[in-house]
Amino acid sequence: MKKRVKSADCPCGSGLLLSACCGPRLAGERPAETAEALMRSRYTAYALGDEAYLLATWHPSTRPDGLDLAADPVKWVGLSVESCTGGQAGDAEGRVCFVARYKAGGRAGRLAEDSRFLSEDGRWYYVDGEVG
Ligand SMILES: [Zn+2]
Structure with a gap:
């Protein structure tokens, strides 16, 4: 075993x-096939500080003008996807509930969010989310 x-x-x-x-x-080599895959890749983008990817996968209706991840140094340390509704290939929309764990200023925290995604022209976009 490797x-x-x-x-x-x-x-x-x-x-x-x-x-x-x-x-x-x-x-940019392989678009996310499902809303969950996009959500996971956006979490990874946050973890790696990839602002361009976050903006590119943000739906134009809610996309911010810019991001400055370095201004708010958070270390993302774990993700668990709790549930998904829709969001499969061929669906027009999907929801993904997840919990992301982070460390900021030496303290551990968790963010629970119910995120909404839309698919347009075969690509998934993050729209918005309710923090719960
Ligand atoms: Zn991944």
Whole structure:
């Protein structure tokens, strides 16, 4: 059995290597097939500080003018996807409930969100979310 290289594990917690999971999505090589896949890749983008990918996958109706992740240094340390509704290939919309864990200023925190996604021209976009 092959040993996995810990440092290359995908931040989204899938258990796959970054290069076999969210990496190709962030590189623009493989669009997310499902709302959950997009959500995972956006979490990874937050973890890696990839602002361009976050903006590119934000629905134009709610997309901010810009992001400055460095201004608010949060270390994202874990993700668990709790449930999904719709959001499969061929669906027009989907919801993903997740809990993301982070560390900020030496303190641990968690963010629970019910995110909404829309599919347009075969691509998933993040619309908005309710923090719960
Ligand atoms: Zn991933």
